[in-house]
Amino acid sequence: MSNAYTPLFSTRRFKRTYLLVVPFLVALVFFHFGYDGFTKVYKYHTQYESLVFRTHTNPYAISKYFPYLTIYPKNYNHKLPVASDGQKIIKFKGSPESVLTPEILTLNMTNHTISIYSSLQPSTKDCNMINYRRDLEISGYFVLNDDLIKMAHVLQDQLDNDEAFTPLYGFFEDRIPKILMKGHTRQHFYKFAGTSVWLEHHGVHLMVSRVIFTQTARKNDPQLSLLYAQVYDENWRELVDVELVMPRTDPDGMRGYGVVKFPKFMPVPFYHNPDNTRSRWYGPEDTRLLLARNKYGEDEPVIVFNAYHRQIERITDKNSDDKVKTRFEFYRSMFVGWLWQYQLGKLNTDGFQNADTANISYIRVKELRISGQERVPVEKNWTPFIDPSERNPTIDNTGDNHIYLIYQWNHLKVLRCELTDFVDDTLSTCTIFHKDHETDSDDVGPIRGGTELIAVPNTQGRLLWIGFLRAHIKKCGCGGSVYRPNFLVLERIQDAFKLTYLSGSITFDIPVYGWTDYETVCAGHEANALIPNGIGMFDPERDYLTLALSVADQDNTLIHVRGVKRIVELLEHSWTKGGEGRYAGNRQIECVVDHAIDTCHKYVEEHFRLGDSEAAKKQAEQERKDKEKAEKEKEEKEKQEKEKQEKEKQEKEKQEKEKQEKEKQEKEKQEKEAKEKAEEEAKEKEEEEAKEKEEDTKPNT
Numbered sequence: 001m002s003n004a005y006t007p008l009f010s011t012r013r014f015k016r017t018y019l020l021v022v023p024f025l026v027a028l029v030f031f032h033f034g035y036d037g038f039t040k041v042y043k044y045h046t047q048y049e050s051l052v053f054r055t056h057t058n059p060y061a062i063s064k065y066f067p068y069l070t071i072y073p074k075n076y077n078h079k080l081p082v083a084s085d086g087q088k089i090i091k092f093k094g095s096p097e098s099v100l101t102p103e104i105l106t107l108n109m110t111n112h113t114i115s116i117y118s119s120l121q122p123s124t125k126d127c128n129m130i131n132y133r134r135d136l137e138i139s140g141y142f143v144l145n146d147d148l149i150k151m152a153h154v155l156q157d158q159l160d161n162d163e164a165f166t167p168l169y170g171f172f173e174d175r176i177p178k179i180l181m182k183g184h185t186r187q188h189f190y191k192f193a194g195t196s197v198w199l200e201h202h203g204v205h206l207m208v209s210r211v212i213f214t215q216t217a218r219k220n221d222p223q224l225s226l227l228y229a230q231v232y233d234e235n236w237r238e239l240v241d242v243e244l245v246m247p248r249t250d251p252d253g254m255r256g257y258g259v260v261k262f263p264k265f266m267p268v269p270f271y272h273n274p275d276n277t278r279s280r281w282y283g284p285e286d287t288r289l290l291l292a293r294n295k296y297g298e299d300e301p302v303i304v305f306n307a308y309h310r311q312i313e314r315i316t317d318k319n320s321d322d323k324v325k326t327r328f329e330f331y332r333s334m335f336v337g338w339l340w341q342y343q344l345g346k347l348n349t350d351g352f353q354n355a356d357t358a359n360i361s362y363i364r365v366k367e368l369r370i371s372g373q374e375r376v377p378v379e380k381n382w383t384p385f386i387d388p389s390e391r392n393p394t395i396d397n398t399g400d401n402h403i404y405l406i407y408q409w410n411h412l413k414v415l416r417c418e419l420t421d422f423v424d425d426t427l428s429t430c431t432i433f434h435k436d437h438e439t440d441s442d443d444v445g446p447i448r449g450g451t452e453l454i455a456v457p458n459t460q461g462r463l464l465w466i467g468f469l470r471a472h473i474k475k476c477g478c479g480g481s482v483y484r485p486n487f488l489v490l491e492r493i494q495d496a497f498k499l500t501y502l503s504g505s506i507t508f509d510i511p512v513y514g515w516t517d518y519e520t521v522c523a524g525h526e527a528n529a530l531i532p533n534g535i536g537m538f539d540p541e542r543d544y545l546t547l548a549l550s551v552a553d554q555d556n557t558l559i560h561v562r563g564v565k566r567i568v569e570l571l572e573h574s575w576t577k578g579g580e581g582r583y584a585g586n587r588q589i590e591c592v593v594d595h596a597i598d599t600c601h602k603y604v605e606e607h608f609r610l611g612d613s614e615a616a617k618k619q620a621e622q623e624r625k626d627k628e629k630a631e632k633e634k635e636e637k638e639k640q641e642k643e644k645q646e647k648e649k650q651e652k653e654k655q656e657k658e659k660q661e662k663e664k665q666e667k668e669k670q671e672k673e674a675k676e677k678a679e680e681e682a683k684e685k686e687e688e689e690a691k692e693k694e695e696d697t698k699p700n701t
Contacts, residue, residue, distance in 0.1 A: 410445025
């Protein structure tokens with residue numbers, strides 16, 4: 001039996017509205033009978049008539065009705081609308097199967113082979129002995145439009161008008177209008193790590209994404225992290241400015257209905273100080289969204305995240321000092337939160353109740369604290385899941401009293417944390433429910449984080465969960481580190497858990513671009529990241545799954561996968577409680593890491609060949625420089641050779657000229673000498689002739 005809601009409106013208002021709609025009951029009844037789809041209702045108010053229309057053509061077209069919608073859940077029975085003025089009202093009448101539409105079912109799927117490593121086999125050095133190659137079918141990937149300009153306007157509006165966000169003004173001051181004016185939203189805002197659930201009573205996907213803001217326009221230097229919520233129709237088209245009428249629990253515990261408009265930033269409480277941002281990253285990080293059943297029998301969205309917070313370590317005694325001094329310690333811890341439940345103030349994140357925020361409404365959160373252990377400086381990458389087998393339909397509370405979290409996958413450690421009946425009202429107390437007994441190691445290892453886990457119905461009646469982790473591999477030849485998804489199967493037998501199967505790295509044929517420079521991969525110490533964030537839909541009957549991933553921490557990418565349940569059904573599941581440590585030497589994790597390193601090397605080789613890796617570009621640049629140098633040296637050599645030839649030519653010409661000059665001079669000399677000789681001879685001859693003549697003229701004696 002489910003508890004009834006506490007009415008949100010007075011009895012008098014309900015009666016007045018009821019009387020107004022009486023004249024139209026015939027029309028409402030006439031259109032009451034139909035099939036799964038959406039009931040479209042034009043806006044009605046106390047002074048307007050109500051009209052109801054049903055469509056028999058397309059039950060999957062919520063987004064086509066109006067640009068501004070208010071969607072009521074199909075189990076909403078109150079008569080008075082709570083929509084904003086100008087909104088068009090529809091009430092979802094579809095079945096849960098509406099999540100898998102003909103548009104998705106008719107997508108072209110391609111084969112994608114993965115390697116799955118078993119922990120159920122004896123120890124072996126050969127990873128092939130525990131490797132099962134299995135085929136999935138995948139659709140093409142598609143990237144959701146981030147619309148950062150719209151997002152920035154939403155944020156500015158909440159900073160101006162939402163009392164939960166006005167205290168954050170110090171991080172932004174007047175920057176957002178200037179950022180928008182200059183067109184620099186992509187330099188200062190990054191939206192990624194989207195995780196979603198299907199709200200079956202509304203017929204929409206609810207996605208929450210991490211948004212980081214950097215004052216310095218450097219992605220690696222964010223000051224603030226926020227949680228941005230958006231609503232999508234069944235075919236993943238965003239519904240902008242849509243309102244959802246949601247059941248809510250107020251800080252005083254009263255139940256009612258409220259209207260939540262999307263897109264919006266969720267009022268998550270967290271400690272922050274805009275005047276001290278050095279080595280501090282404020283706000284929720286690595287959020288995972290899943291559905292947990294509450295005591296009213298409803299599946300409501302629950303988030304698990306880590307956040308920086310402070311707690312009081314010591315307060316000095318008033319008698320020992322003139323002033324009371326409070327000493328704080330700061331931690332990054334794990335939290336659980338309920339999106340439709342609310343609290344006043346931030347006592348559980350700030351260490352004390354600040355008067356400035358004491359009356360501000362935030363979503364309800366609790367720190368996840370391991371019983372009997374002191375806080376450690378950093379906790380993160382816990383993997384959440386729900387065990388539906390623990391729900392007891394024979395009692396009034398049919399909900400989930402606990403949430404399970406994988407603390408670490410290497411030497412499996414599982415926590416069980418409170419969702420109700422809290423031992424400490426300020427915390428969710430966690431106990432270590434399962435821990436591999438063969439080791440006390442707290443080494444997280446390279447396999448961590450990833451999506452929430454989803455329970456898989458199966459013909460064998462076993463308690464199985466599936467999900468996607470991420471392998472974090474360092475120094476494999478591609479930048480500082482590489483992240484890739486890994487498929488997993490987790491099984492529970494009584495109070496024992498076992499990671500029975502874990503795949504090697506999966507690419508999903510999604511291109512991974514550069515962290516800083518889109519066109520350059522494997523650069524410097526940057527991450528090369530394809531990270532799984534959430535399973536948005538799993539239809540076990542038709543064996544379809546929708547997976548949300550992020551590339552380079554700056555987008556939300558979706559892909560549809562078919563055949564996961566079939567793979568799980570065909571895998572061996574032969575182990576018993578008490579025998580979970582039987583194969584303590586099994587190399588499952590080691591083989592997965594080896595596969596990840598091999599995948600990294602192949603990626604490096606492929607992108608080196610394509611020429612878009614930093615190493616390839618450096619080599620190309622070096623080759624260009626070497627070529628330029630060689631050409632320059634060639635030109636210099638040719639120049640020198642030419643100069644040499646020119647010099648030799650000039651020298652030769654000089655020598656030739658000198659030779660000619662010498663020959664000329666020699667010739668002139670010879671001619672001169674010959675002339676002088678001839679003249680001398682002529683003179684001598686003349687003298688001789690004159691002498692002879694003189695002798696001839698002398699008288700004979």
